[in-house]
Amino acid sequence: MLRFLASRLLSTIPVLLIVAVAVFLLLRLTPGDPAAVIAGDMATTEQIEEIRTSLGLDKPIVVQFGIWFGNVLRGDLGESFFFKLTVAELIAQRLEPTLALALCTIVVAVVVAVPLGVLAAWRHGGWLDRTLMGFSTLGFSIPVFVLGYLLIWLVSLKLGWLPVQGYRRLGEGVGPFIRHLILPSLTLSVIYVALIARVTRAAVAEALTEDFVRTARAKGLPESRVLIRHALANAAVPIVTVIGIGLALLIGGVVVTESVFSIPGLGRLTVDAVLARDFPTIQGVILLFSVAYVLVNLLIDLSYLFLDPRIRY
């Protein structure tokens, strides 16, 4: 397993290298000039040129890449063109909201979706199955921003139970932290509930047709034990895979939810940086996302060892 781990970690290096080169080149080839953005609407061509020089954007692309890549190898992601803060500082500020939202969403989704999926599989084809899958389709179909606004209107504006927007860091108190996370997590989890419930239903339904389930039932085990210990446990691999991918997607940023609830996460940072052509920030966050995807996939692969003893690396 150690050899597998080492080879997987080594294989991330060319992936990250390709991502770095591709992102760097794409940004330089895309129309848009950060100097013009910084200068503002009333700046003249000369002023824009001065700013471009001061940012080093007048240098050849190869030289710019060499400087940036050399810094990255030393662990320096550079400084934002706009904020006069390092990219690492910007990412650090945005990481907590994104991680908190992602984890909360996944926890809510798993806690709701897995039992629903198991129930639907257990009553496969029955009214319970059809109802749950109907809700699942609805969950897939309803746009996140529509659900978000509806929840804000009802829970925050009409009932006054929870705040409309914003994020409070854990350091500002557990209460405010939770209050600000409930609505966005609920909103975002709906689509993941739908996704995970469907995958769970399919996997458990398949497991329920296996011989070992028939044996378990023949032995007189309670149905709950058959469902959880025998069917669900053996259906875990696809469920964990989809949960892992969901988590990776959430870390990559959920821009619409972050905008509707004004959460200062990595998704909004990425979009803002793209719109402003803040090259160092875009490059930094995309590299971070790549690392996150690689690590999450590695963890998923490792989890298979525990979930299915037949799998060996």
Place this chain on the structure above:
Amino acid sequence: MNLRQRLALAAFALSLLIQAPVGAQDNQKVLRIAPHSNLTILDPIWTTAYISRFHGYMIYDTLFGTDAQGKVQPQMVDKWEVSRDKTVWTFTLRAGLEFHDGKSVTSADAIASLARWAKRDSMGEKLMGFVEGMEPVNATTFRIKLKEPYGLVLESLGKPSSNVPFIMPKRVADTPADKQIDDFTGSGPFVFDKAQWKPGEKVVYLRNARYRPRSEAPSGTAGGKVAKVDRVEWVIIKDAQTQANALAAGEIDIIEAPAHELYNSLKANRDLQIVEPNPLGFGAMLRFNHLQPPFDNAKVRQAAMAALNQPAFLRAQVGVPDLYHTCFSIYPCNSPYFTTAGMDFIAKPDINRARQLLKESGYDGRPIVVMQPTDLVVIAKLPVVATQLLRQAGFKVDMQSMDWQTLVSRRAKKDPPAQGGWNIFLTVWASVDGMNAIAMNAVNAACDKAWFGWPCDQELERLRDAFARSDDEQERKKLAEQIQLRAMEIGTHVPVGEYQIPVAARRNLKGFVTGYFLVAWGIEKP
């Protein structure tokens, strides 16, 4: 304790935790503002962005201010005098002015700040063209020596909008003008709390206890800048609906620039008020590229101008009749130099005349590129209207959609449209930026040195220069009118109407200062 009791206890504890009141703080009076955009650049000299100007007015002060009537008034300056030949201006600062770090504001600080500002600002650059030198007389008095009399000395020093000549400590102002500052020590009514600044989330300003406001009532950027709250927080909320929801719920106190489509619902909410701190509003304009065919031909520009119809632009872009009005002048309506001279073709658009002019111009039917910024909602619909009207007049139009940042990059290119250049773009400026022909970049016709579009006209430049030199208000008015006539004759740009973006605020706030934009001083929160 059994499982059920443990669960009940856990639920009770959790409910206590999350019942903490929203935004509970100590007894400080905190004013929460959702500004019109995210604050990215903290150096208001380095950029002309309005959000950086707002930041500048929070933490810096100016030698002169401009009151709501457009008159320049002393601000940090206590008294000033001009020599008989009008070439030596002597300014004395008010006693007791201090920066946030407790150090006194000196004449050396003022001179260094003006020098840096003038390298970035077109009006400052013009002023410095007349300046022979600036020198301190003593710690609080300094002198500006001119090569020859210049009529806009005070207007330049009291310029209210970007770039504003903010006064910084000399050590900060000595930063090269092409580099951002990283020390935000000012002497204004609020102090920037950099430690609490979370880009894209929150900007925090604390009341400056050292600030000595003037005794006059606040007006525009002049008068007593009294901070009446302990702390101002800019809460960065990008989504317009979320801004409105947060205001309705009392989580924020002010939306600086609410979306037009939310105006009626905000107005109908009894807990809220609509305030207009900027009666001059905003002016929209269409800009031609004078370097590239077909708009290198004045007749083609005139044909396009004859087709453009202000009400059509305003109805499409703003939609709320309360919030827009036509304005047939290059100067803002209700501003000192407003005149309708030479604007008949805009006041009475005529598609048939436009077609006739286009025919006479020899237009060869080449497609013209109109740039449309899809992501900037305050502009996005204007190019669509322009495209339709120009097509009606006989132009072949290629409207290209892009994001605003691509547009601002592309408009700096002088290449032909087929090689990444352009023919037309539209934008919106705060009307205060067009108060006179020197501040207004759109009528700068200095060829390569002009604003994007690069009009080139010696006569217009001669008139602007005469305006800048004049210190006689009647003469200036005449020159302002001649400038408008000439600008429209050569088609520097086309004003396509004015509109308001009023502030939405909680009803319990009072003390808003009327002028040119929202300022945080004067606002009281119970």
